[in-house]
Amino acid sequence: MLSDIDICRNTPLSPITEIASKAGLLEGEYASQGKFKAKVSLASLKRLKQCDTGKLILVTAITPTPLGEGKTVTTIGLAQGIAKLNRSVTACIRQPSMGPVFGVKGGAAGGGYSQVAPMEELNLHLTGDIHAVTAAHNLAAAAIDARIYHEQRNGYDDFEARSGLTALRIDAKRVIWKRVMDHNDRALRMVTVGHNEPGKLINGYEREDGFDISAASELMAILALSTDLKDLRQRIGNIVVAYNTDGKPVTTEDLQVAGAMAVSMKEAIEPTLMQTLEGVPTLIHAGPFANIAHGNSSIIADNIATKLSEFTVTEGGFGSDMGFEKACNIKAQVSGKAPDCAVIVATLRGLKANSGLYDLKPGQAIPDSLFEPDPNALSAGFENLKWHINNVNKYGVPAVVAINRFPQDSEQELQMLKELVESLPNNVEVAISEGFAKGGAGTVELAEKVMAQCEGQNRFAPLYQFEQTTEEKLMAVAEAGYGAASITLSNKAKQQLADLKNHGYDQLAVCLAKTPLSISTDGSIKGAPSGFEVHIRELKLCAGAGFIYALCGNVMTMPGLPDRPAFMNLDLDDHGNIIGLS
């Protein structure tokens, strides 16, 4: 079979104007960005408000291996399958981060015959949304350090006299707004900024700082959760970046930088329209990393897509404990639109990896032996799939299992897995999905089963209400959600919780950051663990995004590059074409 980039390059694409018109957008409701991309204007939503709202299908997965189980392949493949059945459909996915593209995982355009095209444009800069988030985020960071410097250099009175501004008296030890970069760069996790040559004070005040990957920026969550530009602007102004010397929160509005941040994100709020290899309109918006971020595509993209088409297929990152949980508890409660059906992507490889019978270590290559028939391992790993089916049903969302077929998979094991699912008491539907090898033709059975599930009455219920206390909400996700026996908070987290309550921040959602490689907070525990403890080491206020961000276990918000990063394969050929991207 050809490589992803060769398949993509050999497939004739339609001009984006045709895709836009097929999607139901009018001229003037989008602006072409080159031949195959367009920014969709939010003005379209005004016209579409009167239209019926289509069904929302949320693709999730079992607990994945570090290479992923093909969730985007299945999302795109399923959308193409629905289109094959002559129903109108739009896919909504997140913009890939350059971190994984250049790091381990490679691109995130899907693969094989189920890709968003041109995949190299999707996987690199696209229309610059992540860059805009990065720029706006780091502008606020520069504003904070500059303000501390100018206020403290000659004292607050001097600053006020000189500038005509009121001193904010930021406590340099309590700046909570880090910097961001869209790369896997472990050396930036913990840095000291503001060094000076001895005896000089020209670079500001030295303080501990760090960089997160851009997808984990609060601004990315704001982009995903905003309903319009006004909402975006208001949320940005609510961001708390530091505390002052009296312990009071300091916001971007206080820094007078919120307007400029919104200006910098003015274009990013418009989803990007592209197409799949079979011409299905696809909206790309917001960022990935459902482990360390909200990590779902945007409410705006969903709102446009569900008005334009009968079916919208979107995805939540990693397993159903990660992106799906946040899509249900955070995104759906903000948007008011619950998923009508969930698709759980499972692979033979991924389930065997969940058996606990293989010695898999994060950061190490996945052994080929995972592709060899091993019914014991499959049967043991099936517990993980069962867990995710139950998890989805907890929210009142009907589930369909999509077995994402790899070329090396044995027919016998595929049948075995199918039967295991069919033998479950929940009457859960299952289909083998061959989107990778066959495109939409390989997902028709899946599409039919998913569409049928969408017909039922929606019984959606999130695990918590925003009005509950923060502890209750954290417990809801960890215990009712993950199935943990208990949660514990570090002393730091306890103090932060008390502070947040004091400042009145107790009506927000909660967003848990943890490893995606286990349902628990320990990436080495596979399968369907129980009796574990969720340890929360730190809480962060994201008042603009509207949630309290809880760091669990040893999760890190800036990935690192491996020994042999994916970037080593990338280059331009003699004709200027990109090679080595997958």
Next chain:
Amino acid sequence: MLSDIDICRNTPLSPITEIASKAGLLEGEYASQGKFKAKVSLASLKRLKQCDTGKLILVTAITPTPLGEGKTVTTIGLAQGIAKLNRSVTACIRQPSMGPVFGVKGGAAGGGYSQVAPMEELNLHLTGDIHAVTAAHNLAAAAIDARIYHEQRNGYDDFEARSGLTALRIDAKRVIWKRVMDHNDRALRMVTVGHNEPGKLINGYEREDGFDISAASELMAILALSTDLKDLRQRIGNIVVAYNTDGKPVTTEDLQVAGAMAVSMKEAIEPTLMQTLEGVPTLIHAGPFANIAHGNSSIIADNIATKLSEFTVTEGGFGSDMGFEKACNIKAQVSGKAPDCAVIVATLRGLKANSGLYDLKPGQAIPDSLFEPDPNALSAGFENLKWHINNVNKYGVPAVVAINRFPQDSEQELQMLKELVESLPNNVEVAISEGFAKGGAGTVELAEKVMAQCEGQNRFAPLYQFEQTTEEKLMAVAEAGYGAASITLSNKAKQQLADLKNHGYDQLAVCLAKTPLSISTDGSIKGAPSGFEVHIRELKLCAGAGFIYALCGNVMTMPGLPDRPAFMNLDLDDHGNIIGLS
């Protein structure tokens, strides 16, 4: 008069397809990016190779105040003036950096009725070229720290066995590739990266590092000086990022990251086409900061423009000691195309600031008193203009002085300045330029004089040849160029010079970084100083860009934000329009 952004918004623009066709580009030679921007394909150059090459006009200036003297206004105004005379013309300018946009200076689209439009798109992300430079630059930085970490964690042998790669043995104390960010962020000038929690080694090895502003990245110079994509790829591979434990240079090619960097810059190599308020085609390419970088627009943009039109108007940043010097000594020697005429922008305000009769401090507001009539100050400051006229003539380039008129300027002083110029022995032409208030109609006289000067025989000669020794080249710029009495090198710079010679890097250009606020390296010395010393504190190898970068005096490669940054004025109004940008 209306604000810049209101003038821009009230002016009807042509679709970029019409501008492209007016410029002489064929369909397929550009890709629209929204209604008013397009990326121009390098394929156009192949077709245009046979066409005549038009005249290249380089706009420079007197020694400016920190707010600038209106060089872009004059560049755009002059291009519009030439168009008014029914001659074909293209303007080529650099992409503004967000640092100044959000910092002190504001936007860089020109102003009044001589602007590139839409100015908010130019001044913010444009088509993402600076973001691509930033991303590619920081990818290499991440690659370096990751490699050091993986090689040293368990020793070189273990690394080689594990990865199948040859250890590069980078000396962590001799990494010369810093990180970059497109913001004014003084706290990032000197940082420590790779901190760890006590007893852990998961974030790499602690080392001193720093951030430059993105425009000062070697990649930005490579973007400006490359002649095609292949040249760009090759130059990127030549970048020396560090030295190994044997003191040998380590390149991006050694890191196997050069291909990925080129991939990341694949779209950035295409200039962006926009229009002036009067519909003159304008190419935007490469970055600003002719003080701390090469800082001229690109060879590719010039090559396209001079083939498309009779006249190309471009600009070099700051005074003629800065961008103009680098355009002549670096860019013209690489491209083989010398400027046919130089325009020196002078203002009454700027000349009075150069008189030495005002107590102006960098970073402080310019006093209104500079706009009051003061013939003594004007006459004293005129020495600075004389210096720049002589400087331009040194290169064999004919000069025309453009007096950029401000609304507050007195008729009497404008006449006095005109007469002062006309009384010079060099027969230099002078015109009052009213591009700001009147657009092209205000620059017709200037246009006529400039076009006439372009008719003469080109007697261009750079100040040095690449084959000379590095010392000779540095002396040529400092002494023959700036008029310094001597140059001195710090011990560090002397050592670096010896190292560079040892490694065979002695056939490169030299790129001096110094304050733009004086012809000398001391920003407080105004006018036309002589007898000064140029102190070179550090030399940096830019083997990919093709020059040795010399840091003079106390110049800094990352600006800072002032007390009241420009971002405080920026916001979105109720209709989502940007306000406060100028």
